[in-house]
Amino acid sequence: MQPNKQEIINYLKDFASSERYNRIQDIVRKRTRHITIVVENLFQSHNISAILRTAECLGIQDVHIIENNFEYTINKQVSLGAQKWLSVYHYNHLTNNTVSCLQTIKEKGYKIIATLPQENNYSLEDVPLDAKTAFLFGTELNGLSPEAINMADSFIKIPMYGFTESYNVSVSVALTMMNVNERLRKSSFDWALSTEEIMDLELDWLKKSIKDAERILKRFFNR
Amino acid sequence: MQPNKQEIINYLKDFASSERYNRIQDIVRKRTRHITIVVENLFQSHNISAILRTAECLGIQDVHIIENNFEYTINKQVSLGAQKWLSVYHYNHLTNNTVSCLQTIKEKGYKIIATLPQENNYSLEDVPLDAKTAFLFGTELNGLSPEAINMADSFIKIPMYGFTESYNVSVSVALTMMNVNERLRKSSFDWALSTEEIMDLELDWLKKSIKDAERILKRFFNR
Numbered sequence: 001m002q003p004n005k006q007e008i009i010n011y012l013k014d015f016a017s018s019e020r021y022n023r024i025q026d027i028v029r030k031r032t033r034h035i036t037i038v039v040e041n042l043f044q045s046h047n048i049s050a051i052l053r054t055a056e057c058l059g060i061q062d063v064h065i066i067e068n069n070f071e072y073t074i075n076k077q078v079s080l081g082a083q084k085w086l087s088v089y090h091y092n093h094l095t096n097n098t099v100s101c102l103q104t105i106k107e108k109g110y111k112i113i114a115t116l117p118q119e120n121n122y123s124l125e126d127v128p129l130d131a132k133t134a135f136l137f138g139t140e141l142n143g144l145s146p147e148a149i150n151m152a153d154s155f156i157k158i159p160m161y162g163f164t165e166s167y168n169v170s171v172s173v174a175l176t177m178m179n180v181n182e183r184l185r186k187s188s189f190d191w192a193l194s195t196e197e198i199m200d201l202e203l204d205w206l207k208k209s210i211k212d213a214e215r216i217l218k219r220f221f222n223r
Numbered sequence: 224m225q226p227n228k229q230e231i232i233n234y235l236k237d238f239a240s241s242e243r244y245n246r247i248q249d250i251v252r253k254r255t256r257h258i259t260i261v262v263e264n265l266f267q268s269h270n271i272s273a274i275l276r277t278a279e280c281l282g283i284q285d286v287h288i289i290e291n292n293f294e295y296t297i298n299k300q301v302s303l304g305a306q307k308w309l310s311v312y313h314y315n316h317l318t319n320n321t322v323s324c325l326q327t328i329k330e331k332g333y334k335i336i337a338t339l340p341q342e343n344n345y346s347l348e349d350v351p352l353d354a355k356t357a358f359l360f361g362t363e364l365n366g367l368s369p370e371a372i373n374m375a376d377s378f379i380k381i382p383m384y385g386f387t388e389s390y391n392v393s394v395s396v397a398l399t400m401m402n403v404n405e406r407l408r409k410s411s412f413d414w415a416l417s418t419e420e421i422m423d424l425e426l427d428w429l430k431k432s433i434k435d436a437e438r439i440l441k442r443f444f445n446r
Contacts, residue, residue: 023386030384044301046269050391059384077363078267082387140300159405161253161282163246164305167397168273174394175401182382 003220005199011220012203015210024205027085028198030059034132034191035180036110037173038064040098040148041139049078050170051137056082058181061193061201064134066101067092068145084208098147102136106151110134114144114152115176117166121154124176129184137173226443228422234443235426238433247428250308251421253282257355257414258403259333260396261287263321263371264362272301273393274360279305281404284416284424287357289324290315291368307431321370325359329374333357337367337375338399340389344377347399352407358399363392 003011013021037055042048048065052074055063063086074083091097091104102112113127114136127133136152138144143166144152158167158175167175184191193201207213226234236244260278265271271288275297278286286309297306314320314327325335336350337359350356359375361367366389367375381390381398390398407414416424430436 027385044269046267050394053387053391054394056385056387057383057390078391080387080389082385085386159401160280161404162250162279162305163308164276164279164303166303167280168276168301168393170391170394171273171277171397174390174397178382178398 005203008217008220009199009202009206012206012210012213012216015213015216016206020209021206024202024209027059028201028205029192031061031193031198031201032059032181032184032191033061033193033197034184034189035060035129035177036062036064036105036132036134037177038066038101038105038112038134038136039138039169039173040066040136040144041068042169043069044140045075046078047140047168047170049075049082051173052079052086052088053082054170054174054177056085058177060177060181062087062089064089064101064105065091066097068095068097085205096147098145099151102134102148102151105134108132111153112136112151114138114149114155115158115172116144116149116155117157117160119155120157122156124156124158124179127156127180129180129187129189133180135173135176135180137169137176140169228426231440231443232422232425232429235429235433235436235439238436238439239429243432244429247425247432250282251424251428252415254284254416254421254424255282255404255407255414256284256416256420257407257412258283258352258400259285259287259328259355259357260400261289261324261328261335261357261359262361262392262396263289263359263367264291265392266292267363268298269301270363270391270393272298274396275302275309275311276305277393277397277400279308281400283400283404285310285312287312287324287328288314289320291318291320308428319370321368322374325371325374328357331355334376335359335374337361337372337378338381338395339367339372339378340380340383342378343380345379347379347381347402350379350403352403352410352412356403358396358403360392360396360399
């Protein structure tokens with residue numbers, strides 16, 4: 001009989017320090033997919049790297065990256081390896097990947113809220129969090145594409161008081177996600193991962209935390 | 224008799240569009256010096272540029288830059304010219320400029336709150352805003368210097384839920400300042416600029432908005 005996931009985790013965890021496994025167990029229980037981040041056509045690698053780092057710090061597991069025009073690179077000095085602990089989805093096979101990305105996310109039950117300086121249905125503080133929600137952020141220069149704006153369910157604007165008409169995109173992501181993340185964690189909504197998702201991540205993170213994890217697992221399966 | 228500031232403003236404003244002058248009058252009344260930003264030894268130009276942009280967006284007039292080891296440069300693609308509308312103070316003449324900067328700020332009546340991942344007296348949401356307060360942020364790699372930590376009145380920590388142990392510094396600044404800025408503007412504290420400060424900024428911003436402002440002013444004084 002094939003061992004189940006929990007048995008694999010139990011075997012593997014003895015190869016990690018107990019401190020490490022405790023940390024994994026603690027952090028995975030703070031992970032959420034109830035809110036997610038979608039970025040479209042970012043081209044400055046320090047921005048995408050800072051966004052991944054922010055997502056990891058906030059415990060937001062999924063980041064969706066639409067790459068229509070720009071090749072995706074990570075600046076490791078900025079990301080500090082945050083991407084290792086995240087589920088990062090890339091959309092770059094089609095000429096226009098925005099529609100396919102947002103369609104995929106909608107089919108998973110997410111509402112899409114876009115950040116726009118001009119238009120807004122909600123202020124940041126009033127965004128409802130009862131449904132799973134994806135927050136959509138556009139490119140540094142031109143903002144969101146018409147396709148993205150067209151597919152959004154609603155819009156928010158981050159408060160501004162000066163001459164400058166927009167925040168840096170990695171700042172926009174941080175301000176938006178910190179706000180909704182804090183409210184979500186204080187709410188009674190079911191924001192945590194399922195037992196199955198928790199086991200999947202524990203296994204993945206254990207593998208990444210243990211030297212020679214693949215060899216160890218092979219030995220386990222060959223017993 | 225020398226014309227007073229208001230007379231100079233009244234003369235100069237006719238050389239700007241009324242839309243522009245209205246915008247200046249609107250924005251200057253949203254400016255605050257009740258809270259201020261101090262950064263120590265940042266070396267990535269996109270970070271300092273993003274911080275200036277955030278300060279301008281938030282209506283925070285003063286930014287203090289301690290440069291002990293690194294030359295200060297602005298990435299204009301990131302700052303979008305925000306520094307033009309801010310009062311940016313540089314501390315770079317001594318071997319260690321941290322003490323002189325913080326001493327200067329304390330003498331102006333500011334409490335100093337440092338962001339540290341390890342230690343905190345307040346959670347971000349609970350920072351009291353009754354006194355003028357300077358928020359102090361350290362370098363990307365090593366955090367704040369011992370001198371800076373030693374001179375801080377108290378410490379805050381931004382909420383974190385993942386493996387990554389810190390936010391990008393420009394993200395830390397944005398998260399901290401957005402929180403205290405929103406609370407300050409909803410409070411009854413006297414956060415706005417004085418009439419004198421408002422006139423000084425109106426004059427400065429008008430000069431920066433009008434082509435040939437210096438020549439126009441010279442003609443005015445020579446009448």
